[in-house]
Amino acid sequence: MSNQTGMVQRGLMPITVQNITLTLNERMLIDDLSCIIKSDGMSVIMGPNGAGKSLFMRCLHGLAKPDMGQILYADTPLDPLIRQQQSLVFQTPTILRRTVLANLLFVARQRGIDDPKISMDYLAQLQLDHLAQHPARLLSGGEKQRLALARALIINPAILFLDEATSNLDPASIETIETNLQSVSKQGMKIILVTHDIGQAKRLADDVLFLHHGKLAEHSPAKSFFQKPKSGAAKAYLAGKLVL
Ligand SMILES: Nc1ncnc2c1ncn2[C@@H]1O[C@H](COP(=O)(O)OP(=O)(O)OP(=O)(O)O)[C@@H](O)[C@H]1O
Numbered sequence: 239m240s241n242q243t244g245m246v247q248r249g250l251m252p253i254t255v256q257n258i259t260l261t262l263n264e265r266m267l268i269d270d271l272s273c274i275i276k277s278d279g280m281s282v283i284m285g286p287n288g289a290g291k292s293l294f295m296r297c298l299h300g301l302a303k304p305d306m307g308q309i310l311y312a313d314t315p316l317d318p319l320i321r322q323q324q325s326l327v328f329q330t331p332t333i334l335r336r337t338v339l340a341n342l343l344f345v346a347r348q349r350g351i352d353d354p355k356i357s358m359d360y361l362a363q364l365q366l367d368h369l370a371q372h373p374a375r376l377l378s379g380g381e382k383q384r385l386a387l388a389r390a391l392i393i394n395p396a397i398l399f400l401d402e403a404t405s406n407l408d409p410a411s412i413e414t415i416e417t418n419l420q421s422v423s424k425q426g427m428k429i430i431l432v433t434h435d436i437g438q439a440k441r442l443a444d445d446v447l448f449l450h451h452g453k454l455a456e457h458s459p460a461k462s463f464f465q466k467p468k469s470g471a472a473k474a475y476l477a478g479k480l481v482l
């Protein structure tokens with residue numbers, strides 16, 4: 239996939255997370271979490287419901303602020319310039335009341351990508367080109383997710399965060415999205431994704447961060463995580479036994 243942003247600097251990596259905690263309503267939801275997320279490949283965040291995965295991702299993207307600790311991109315705390323180079327796709331994307339193409343053009347134009355052909359290329363890549371003039375609100379759930387991913391990708395972010403972006407999608411939509419992720423990952427985009435889909439994590443992950451009760455129970459290369467998880471919590475989760 240190509241676009242005209244070209245200016246995006248990669249290299250604000252690794253992400254160094256140092257002892258972050260986040261307390262809301264007197265509950266410690268992120269508990270002294272430290273890790274280093276390396277600059278390449280796909281890092282997958284796993285863990286049971288309520289473990290703190292979404293909150294952690296929000297902290298990484300600056301949507302939530304830890305009350306202690308710090309997050310450094312290379313050596314720099316998150317600032318608007320670094321944040322501009324990140325995209326986040328939620329499980330339920332916000333879609334504008336306009337056509338599918340106009341949804342994409344809206345984001346593209348904010349970054350100076352004015353040529354509609356480029357937006358059409360991205361729609362084709364996500365198998366949405368036949369719906370370009372369709373009202374985006376009428377898309378199915380899977381089509382909306384693919385549009386959200388096209389919007390996230392068109393700015394050519396240095397880091398793409400995905401929070402359960404493929405849950406409830408059919409196998410063909412999942413495959414389209416995974417193929418696109420693998421392709422941009424090979425081109426150097428860092429991908430950090432949350433999933434409960436163990437098959438997907440096995441297909442995509444280079445490393446796995448396993449959260450439990452707001453703590454990082456384990457951070458391992460994918461192969462060893464799936465073959466021989468170190469933490470009891472990850473073992474139980476992978477065996478289908480862990481409920482918070
Ligand atoms: N804004 C908030 N205020 C208070 N508590 C919150 C807030 N956001 C999340 N929580 C709580 O923090 C905990 C972790 O939430 P989070 O959304 O990060 O879980 P998760 O690991 O993403 O779970 P899931 O797999 O269900 O998406 C939950 O118990 C949740 O109720």
Ligand SMILES: [Mg+2]
Pocket residue numbers: 291292293401
């Ligand atoms: Mg979540």
